[in-house]
Amino acid sequence: MAGFRFSVSRYGIVPLPAARRTAMKWRARGVAATSALLAVAALLPAGPAVAQSGISTEAVAAPAQPDTVLLPTAERVDREVWHKSDGGRLAVRNVTRATLTLFRPAEPRTRAAVIIAPGGAFLGLEMDKEGWLIARWFASHGVTALVLKYRTLPTPPDQKVFVAELDKMIAGQPSVLAPPADTPPAALADGLAALRYVRGHAAELGIDAKRVGFMGFSAGGFLTRSVIEHGGADKPDFAAPIYPNMGPMQVPADAPPMFVAIAADDFLLARQQGLPLLESYRAAGRSIEFHLFSKGGHGFAAAAAGSPEEGWLDLMLRWMRTQGLLAARGDK
Template identity: 30%
Template sequence: MLIVRALLLLGSLVLAMLPFATATAAPPTWHPPQGATELPLWPDGKVKAPPKLKGPEQISETISKASGEHWLMLQNVAVPTLTLFPAQGAANGTAVMVVPGGGYNVLAMDLEGSEICDWLTAQGITCALLKYRVPASGPNWNHDCNCRDIPSVPMALQDAQRAMGLLRAQAARWGIDPQRVGVIGFSAGGHVVAGLSTHARRSYSPVDAADAQPSRPDFAMVMYSGHLWAGHGKGLSLVKDIVVDDTVPPTFIAQATDDRTDDVRESLAYYQALIDAGVPVEMHLFARGGHAFGLRLKDAPVAAWPHLAQRWMQDIGMLPKPGP
């Protein structure tokens, strides 16, 4: 009887402690898929975390208001990383860095990240997924995050420039051609891509030999970007932090005209500026697809974009052309 009472008391204590244990457990965070390798982006102590973080890094499933899709939302990234996905089958030497969107507030790590890498690696491309600092890491972030008092430091651009230098510095390790390194970005990530393409100089002081490598991509894909168009009453003018010249790499642009998150004039403004500067550019606008479609919409016109992007990469010599 005494033993039974003791066990009942012990069970009561365990049950009483469960809410506390659950409340204090570390929140889930993002981990690279099997076969991928995650690398630190900066040497220890060389990068500062964004101020005013709301809590520890954590990931959760959410539903897009624009598309209704379920996606993994990563929040409070203080330590940026670069995750390498090896090419499937025979690598062709091309690499593409993927920059997910999220309004400079969060990161869409599967919808605009790992799923894009799966598509790229199936084409023999080595993929690098950028986990950059959020929130408020861009010059024109989503003010819904209540971060107006955070200084306008282009942390996302810094992380992207650093990542491009690392890819080229470690090209031999990953079996890639340092002159065939491209980038694709979605929504806010598209703005990061435009920043990479138009800023030849680093936005930070060099920290090691990787920063001696060029940070501009050899080709760029800008997908339903925000923060490019200067706004109503200004024609198709670009925002002041995007300045286009003839050194911008060949660019592919895609967006749906029914996008209610980012006006289609974001893409039109960037396209017109590239045309004016003599930059090779291909743009596709689709009647239906909304925002944040990634690779998932199979029954909408926008579903054609991956094939068109693949054909474009073949045309500019970054992918081998199919045989006869």
């Protein structure tokens, strides 16, 4: 990459002048969804089984997923393609059968539960980095966690073809990949189905049906906003969009308390004048807590030790406690 200048675009880091072409193409499409996958892709070294994007060109077998239930929105045909993504972690695309995977908390258990939606620009899902890893952290802190594998937009079935098209998109060339402007209807339906499932099984999960939260990363943050805006009676009791769309939001009069975390050098912030998401929530008179970290880029997930965003999960847990969400079993 020596000799190249780079620019942060809506979907990643691309060489100039390709970045300018990419920005023009995506602006014309109204593209808004983003992905940690694409944000880091152009920075990863190429190798014999890894393309320019940093994603493996080989598909892998689906991992064992114990304590997983199929949601009623699931389609009949399973088209999933699993592969290695950022740092060799597992990711999936072409999801057609929405599921919830349960991570049971250690004792003493609280009565709260959180549904976790990984990111991936609605083209795929970072199941390991932004799903299972986060769920295990919450479970180790006494919170029931459920990772939502929601339906994604169709992409080429062949992994090599998919990576080639992704590389084209990163380079600003014509590509069959077209991330959506906002949460697709299928993903929204899966998010709401997940909320209904968790509340409907609150007794067997040992949780309070009135303490069910929803959090998501990047595109999962878009989905988190959407289940609030369009959820009606099914909307979550608390929400945490992490490095989400920071644009204005239609905030319901009874919107739940919200926790937001993002890094100051996240390219999503460059798309906005001010902080419209926060301003929307405040204008509606609803509770919001916001953390802006000095660095971290897009896609910091659980955050590395020693990074500016280190410990944000502890901040969220403290926020949950101050919101009265962490009462132990047996408490009212």
